[in-house]
Amino acid sequence: SQQGEEDPQALSIQEGENATMNCSYKTSINNLQWYRQNSGRGLVHLILIRSNEREKHSGRLRVTLDTSKKSSSLLITASRAADTASYFCATSGNQFYFGTGTSLTVIP
Amino acid sequence: NAGVTQTPKFQVLKTGQSMTLQCAQDMNHNSMYWYRQDPGMGLRLIYYSASEGTTDKGEVPNGYNVSRLNKREFSLRLESAAPSQTSVYFCASSETGRIYEQYFGPGTRLTVT
Numbered sequence: 081s082q083q084g085e086e087d088p089q090a091l092s093i094q095e096g097e098n099a100t101m102n103c104s105y106k107t108s109i110n111n112l113q114w115y116r117q118n119s120g121r122g123l124v125h126l127i128l129i130r131s132n133e134r135e136k137h138s139g140r141l142r143v144t145l146d147t148s149k150k151s152s153s154l155l156i157t158a159s160r161a162a163d164t165a166s167y168f169c170a171t172s173g174n175q176f177y178f179g180t181g182t183s184l185t186v187i188p
Numbered sequence: 189n190a191g192v193t194q195t196p197k198f199q200v201l202k203t204g205q206s207m208t209l210q211c212a213q214d215m216n217h218n219s220m221y222w223y224r225q226d227p228g229m230g231l232r233l234i235y236y237s238a239s240e241g242t243t244d245k246g247e248v249p250n251g252y253n254v255s256r257l258n259k260r261e262f263s264l265r266l267e268s269a270a271p272s273q274t275s276v277y278f279c280a281s282s283e284t285g286r287i288y289e290q291y292f293g294p295g296t297r298l299t300v301t
Contacts, residue, residue, distance in 0.1 A: 084230070110287050122192075122278055122292030123231070168230060172287050175247070176221075178231040 084179030092185040101182040103169030192293035209264040211279030218284040220262035224275040
């Protein structure tokens, strides 16, 4: 069974708006990572947050982690058309699991 | 650096045929992985190799075999392809262990008719 589940499955916003996507997981983890996948391409690593961290920033990305709720969120601020892609969370514990992804469309 | 390369990019097989998907990385990573990606399912781990000479099953290993030929190369073999194996296959590599970020190849789109 899938360890990570993203919500929403699809998100459509206007350029300049913020995009928030959420990830829930089931078991204890060492860290949680977020990846981006452009259509027809492989995944690209965005950011990693360790289990003892609560928040992390990288450029326009902000990730939060709540281990008590087994959930994480990815915020992309001031979105651009180039941010259009699918976003996946991945949890690392005994195994490495990817979620089902959120498809983000940023409308110019 | 090429990163992670995969061959072929596309392949069509008939049911029962066999083939090997090739993967190579030039980042001197110890760990390598094979995933399949199906619509609405995300990525699922087929096999991984924590280091040269070792391989372990992932979430969906049935119908597949792997070979860690050397530190650079990790191949995935379908002995008798089935339509259920129609998917996009990704190879990835990372520093030792699952706690590190993974670097992905461009994928192989496989159709089994």
